[in-house]
Amino acid sequence: MPELPEVRTVSRALNEAVKDRVISNVKVFREKTIVGTSPKKLILAVGDAKIERVTNIGKWIVYLLDNDKVLLSHLRMTGKYYYYKDKQKPTKHTHVVFDFKDGSQLHFEDYRGFGTLELKDKKDYLDVKPLSKLAEEPQNMNYIHFWDKLQKSRRAIKTLILDQTIVLGFGNIYVDETLWELRIHPETPGNQISQKQAKDILKFGTYIMDWSTSLGGSTVSTYSSINNIEGSFSQYLKIFRKDGKPCPRCKSTIVKTKVNGRGTHTCPECQVKFPI
DNA sequence: GACGCTGTTCTATT
DNA sequence: GAATAGAACAGCGT
Numbered sequence: 001m002p003e004l005p006e007v008r009t010v011s012r013a014l015n016e017a018v019k020d021r022v023i024s025n026v027k028v029f030r031e032k033t034i035v036g037t038s039p040k041k042l043i044l045a046v047g048d049a050k051i052e053r054v055t056n057i058g059k060w061i062v063y064l065l066d067n068d069k070v071l072l073s074h075l076r077m078t079g080k081y082y083y084y085k086d087k088q089k090p091t092k093h094t095h096v097v098f099d100f101k102d103g104s105q106l107h108f109e110d111y112r113g114f115g116t117l118e119l120k121d122k123k124d125y126l127d128v129k130p131l132s133k134l135a136e137e138p139q140n141m142n143y144i145h146f147w148d149k150l151q152k153s154r155r156a157i158k159t160l161i162l163d164q165t166i167v168l169g170f171g172n173i174y175v176d177e178t179l180w181e182l183r184i185h186p187e188t189p190g191n192q193i194s195q196k197q198a199k200d201i202l203k204f205g206t207y208i209m210d211w212s213t214s215l216g217g218s219t220v221s222t223y224s225s226i227n228n229i230e231g232s233f234s235q236y237l238k239i240f241r242k243d244g245k246p247c248p249r250c251k252s253t254i255v256k257t258k259v260n261g262r263g264t265h266t267c268p269e270c271q272v273k274f275p276i
Numbered sequence: 277g278a279c280g281c282t283g284t285t286c287t288a289t290t
Numbered sequence: 291g292a293a294t295a296g297a298a299c300a301g302c303g304t
Binding site: 002003006059074075076077078112114115130162164171172173174218220221222223240263 | 281282283284285286
């Protein structure tokens with residue numbers, strides 16, 4: 001489901017909803033959702049804690065608590081949050097419920113069950129997995145450093161951009177949009193990307209993901225922010241899930257292929273295949 | 277009904 | 291190590 005713009009949207013909405021609320025209890029309905037510790041220990045560690053702030057690092061949601069703990073949450077494909085003023089019944093796919101002292105609740109739901117919550121120590125959560133190896137978001141990434149990483153690999157540029165240790169925040173939608181905009185074929189080997197192209201990938205990635213964030217992200221099939229609020233950026237997508245339709249630039253028919261197992265949308269005219 | 281797809285990332289295997 | 295295939299899972303479209 002969500003990429004950087006969508007996770008930013010969710011984390012901002014969460015911050016609005018639960019900042020300064022005090023957790024009184026946590027109910028875990030699906031143990032596998034809690035990673036790295038037992039539900040019992042999680043409840044012990046966050047009970048009575050106040051949520052100081054909710055933010056995000058790439059696609060990870062970060063809850064900063066007023067004790068020595070941090071809660072990390074990843075939505076993966078279909079994780080969703082719901083905030084309720086009153087107690088609500090969990091549904092079939094409600095995996096975790098936070099009770100707050102004021103009687104309100106935060107529900108975490110995920111019908112596919114890939115989404116996670118994990119507890120970390122505030123003192124070193126940036127230096128241990130899963131956040132430790134992440135790269136910078138494109139607006140903060142040095143393009144020479146980025147280009148250096150690309151040079152070291154013959155893997156497809158699309159695969160490299162999706163690697164969160166190379167650049168942070170791109171997912172399948174925004175990588176296809178960015179490569180189409182820059183007329184780069186997704187299978188171009190990393191070591192054939194020029195410095196200028198590397199710079200442009202970061203520049204356009206920053207631009208499109210900031211723009212999308214300002215519209216609440218892209219609701220393509222199931223994504224929505226908390227309480228089912230949809231994003232409206234999908235109307236501006238040029239190529240993602242447009243296979244069979246004309247390219248907005250040259251009117252050639254957009255094709256869909258697979259690159260390293262990921263569905264990939266390409267204009268066969270605009271995005272010229274690299275010379276072998 | 278079966279099969280192949282889905283906005284992600286981690287693990288195992290080569 | 292680097293690169294790939296498969297796995298985690300439920301639902302939807304063909």
